[in-house]
Amino acid sequence: MPDAPHTTRPAKTTWRDAAELTASAPGAGDEFAPEVARALATLRRQHGLSEASCQTDGNTPDELARLRGDLQEMLPGVKRRGFMQLTGAAAVFALAGCYKQHPDTIVPYAQQPEGTALGKAVYYSSTLRDSGKPVAVMVKTYDGRPIKIEGNPDSPLGRGRCDARTQAALLNLYDPDRSQDGAQRRDGGTLAPIAWADLDKAVGAALASGNVGLLTGPIDGPARRQLINELSSAFGARLQHAVLDAAADTSRLADRGQDVVYRIDKAALLVSLGGDFLGGGSTGLAEAVEFGDFRRLRGTGDSADLGQVVVFEGPLSQLGAVADVRVRVAPDRLALVAWGIAEVVAKALGQTVPDAALTALDAARGPKPLFEALGLRDIEGVDPIAFAAGRLLAVKKAGKNSLVYDGPATSTHLGAAVNLLNSLLGNDGVTVDGAAVATTAIPATPGAAAALIARAASGDIATLIVVDVNPAFLFAGSPTAKALAAVKTLIVLADRVTETAALAHYIAPTLHGLESWGDAEARAGVLSLQQPAIQPLWDARAAEESLLAFAVAAGVKTPSFAQPVVAADPKQVAVVSRRPLWQAAAAGVQSWQNYVRAVWLGSVKPLAKVVVDDRTFWNAALARGVIALTVDAKALPAYHVPELPPFPVPRPTGALQLVISPSRVFGDGTWLNNAWLQETSDPVAKITWDNWLALSPVDAQRLGFAENDVAKLTVGGLSVKLPVHVQEGQHPGVLQTFSGWGRAKDRAGAVANLGLEGVGY
Numbered sequence: 001m002p003d004a005p006h007t008t009r010p011a012k013t014t015w016r017d018a019a020e021l022t023a024s025a026p027g028a029g030d031e032f033a034p035e036v037a038r039a040l041a042t043l044r045r046q047h048g049l050s051e052a053s054c055q056t057d058g059n060t061p062d063e064l065a066r067l068r069g070d071l072q073e074m075l076p077g078v079k080r081r082g083f084m085q086l087t088g089a090a091a092v093f094a095l096a097g098c099y100k101q102h103p104d105t106i107v108p109y110a111q112q113p114e115g116t117a118l119g120k121a122v123y124y125s126s127t128l129r130d131s132g133k134p135v136a137v138m139v140k141t142y143d144g145r146p147i148k149i150e151g152n153p154d155s156p157l158g159r160g161r162c163d164a165r166t167q168a169a170l171l172n173l174y175d176p177d178r179s180q181d182g183a184q185r186r187d188g189g190t191l192a193p194i195a196w197a198d199l200d201k202a203v204g205a206a207l208a209s210g211n212v213g214l215l216t217g218p219i220d221g222p223a224r225r226q227l228i229n230e231l232s233s234a235f236g237a238r239l240q241h242a243v244l245d246a247a248a249d250t251s252r253l254a255d256r257g258q259d260v261v262y263r264i265d266k267a268a269l270l271v272s273l274g275g276d277f278l279g280g281g282s283t284g285l286a287e288a289v290e291f292g293d294f295r296r297l298r299g300t301g302d303s304a305d306l307g308q309v310v311v312f313e314g315p316l317s318q319l320g321a322v323a324d325v326r327v328r329v330a331p332d333r334l335a336l337v338a339w340g341i342a343e344v345v346a347k348a349l350g351q352t353v354p355d356a357a358l359t360a361l362d363a364a365r366g367p368k369p370l371f372e373a374l375g376l377r378d379i380e381g382v383d384p385i386a387f388a389a390g391r392l393l394a395v396k397k398a399g400k401n402s403l404v405y406d407g408p409a410t411s412t413h414l415g416a417a418v419n420l421l422n423s424l425l426g427n428d429g430v431t432v433d434g435a436a437v438a439t440t441a442i443p444a445t446p447g448a449a450a451a452l453i454a455r456a457a458s459g460d461i462a463t464l465i466v467v468d469v470n471p472a473f474l475f476a477g478s479p480t481a482k483a484l485a486a487v488k489t490l491i492v493l494a495d496r497v498t499e500t501a502a503l504a505h506y507i508a509p510t511l512h513g514l515e516s517w518g519d520a521e522a523r524a525g526v527l528s529l530q531q532p533a534i535q536p537l538w539d540a541r542a543a544e545e546s547l548l549a550f551a552v553a554a555g556v557k558t559p560s561f562a563q564p565v566v567a568a569d570p571k572q573v574a575v576v577s578r579r580p581l582w583q584a585a586a587a588g589v590q591s592w593q594n595y596v597r598a599v600w601l602g603s604v605k606p607l608a609k610v611v612v613d614d615r616t617f618w619n620a621a622l623a624r625g626v627i628a629l630t631v632d633a634k635a636l637p638a639y640h641v642p643e644l645p646p647f648p649v650p651r652p653t654g655a656l657q658l659v660i661s662p663s664r665v666f667g668d669g670t671w672l673n674n675a676w677l678q679e680t681s682d683p684v685a686k687i688t689w690d691n692w693l694a695l696s697p698v699d700a701q702r703l704g705f706a707e708n709d710v711a712k713l714t715v716g717g718l719s720v721k722l723p724v725h726v727q728e729g730q731h732p733g734v735l736q737t738f739s740g741w742g743r744a745k746d747r748a749g750a751v752a753n754l755g756l757e758g759v760g761y
Contacts, residue, residue, distance in 0.1 A: 204553025
């Protein structure tokens, strides 16, 4: 329960319009404003840089750091928050990029590449995963540096649209808090540099014997899936792989035995039971675009329909904010509401629901109607449970489909009711589509990641490799997070020293999606390529190349992993740091670019059924970025309700219940260091730069809180202080806060640190 309000939190400033905000922050302006240009020009002259060609007399890394500091001093009105707006286009790149320029740097060229024109934008098709889902994009580059990201119009899913997290990926690329100086190893209690060759040798020796664990983020795409398959074949039974995806619908996977895709565009009615289809984390850009189709008038005359939304929920969700009918209900009573709807629907269709559910419903309703017993308000005199059931039956009678949705990670009782409703209403295979799941995707099996880490901590797995996920943060405070410290050999592939990397014995810095190759399969048959739009900014390499190099060093003889050794190209250097880049060919390792190309030519081209040579197919695929193939549809197995455990007794009316939801802006918190996302207001609460505790007006008055007070929230021995937001539309007794915040100091970066207590804005 929250403690009494604290009064030590500084008062926040609010602005009525953009003009008032601008006037209150002099100097924090456009990154291309005249004062910024003058400051850059002055610094270039002071430090021996020619404004015309950007040539330099030589700058050491220490000198570059001093240049960045000097720039901030020359613009005193720009504090850290505003300075982040300059680093992408000015502070790090216009200065650091001038040092010993290469034609592929991110500032105007010293030697202009043939076929390019200064000042003319060049576009690249690619794929980015910064939003947690693969999104096909068009990357606009200007004089060699990416400056804008938009959706790929050739994608049948995004259709040219792009979400906020993907657009903000530019700042993730240009983030100066990424690891910059190559691989690291743990030396006692500190991290020390290690050469890439020495890293590969050390990890290869560790992989040569004993069991190996591989923990990755979501895996999909022909090349990415084949790499995992070939690693599994090479190491045999010694290798165990698990996927950790904070946004995965693991409850649906456990209940149905497979993943599904929700096709809201094929529905005439959406009934949501506690889920947030728009901001809940398990859906992405494709579902958002299809929701737009769902809400547009479709058809003509009597057959026309406009998708209707009915929501039952406790806290106000993004979906609830746009619902046609919204019914407030305590979270622990949602399962009974769902089974109440299922009871009415099943009876109308001549079906039955499990005895355990009927017993729980009878116990809950007593002498009252179920909705009254559960504390629901009527809808203009109509029972809301009967209303929802009636609308579902009416849509089915009209020959159309609906979608009943509850979001990820729901209770067994709620998930079973939702699955049964979709089955009874004929939604399986239409709006609940098993055939649309990516054929190359590896599902995030519930509990698999925690079990893998537990095996590694026990010593059963000698070496654990963690790739682009952060279990120490995602499992923070749990035995799983603590178990990571007990792993014999922990190797982390990440773009910075995250909470997990801080525990590692070896760290291999990874590239951003705008610097690396790859591929994806967002849905079955919808394949996309990822290609770099810029050379690596710092001394890092693709995560997949690290895995290939580790396998080769361990003596793996898989032909596609190795190639003949060739001399290193001395011109291949990092754009900003100018350190020599690790080159796969010089190490006798197959480059990730060549691996992706080989898989696409060997596996994707035959499926595309095109009669062209390999070079033409590859170039066309890169230019368009997306290929849509016809794949064999898989029928969704018939749903059978599992044996239900006893239903929990609902708490007394008004008892406090905490709901922890994924951040609607940040998701799992990976990109908490992104200033653009920090500036993006939550679509419901309109709050930026902070997490908060949402209370209903009734609870705020009862507990003595006002807007912006600070409450201390304690759950299971863990405490956190959060500012209070009084949220209209929230059900009394429901508290809501968001995951994705609270990264440890310096584990995400300087921008994320601003939200920590004692640092501040």
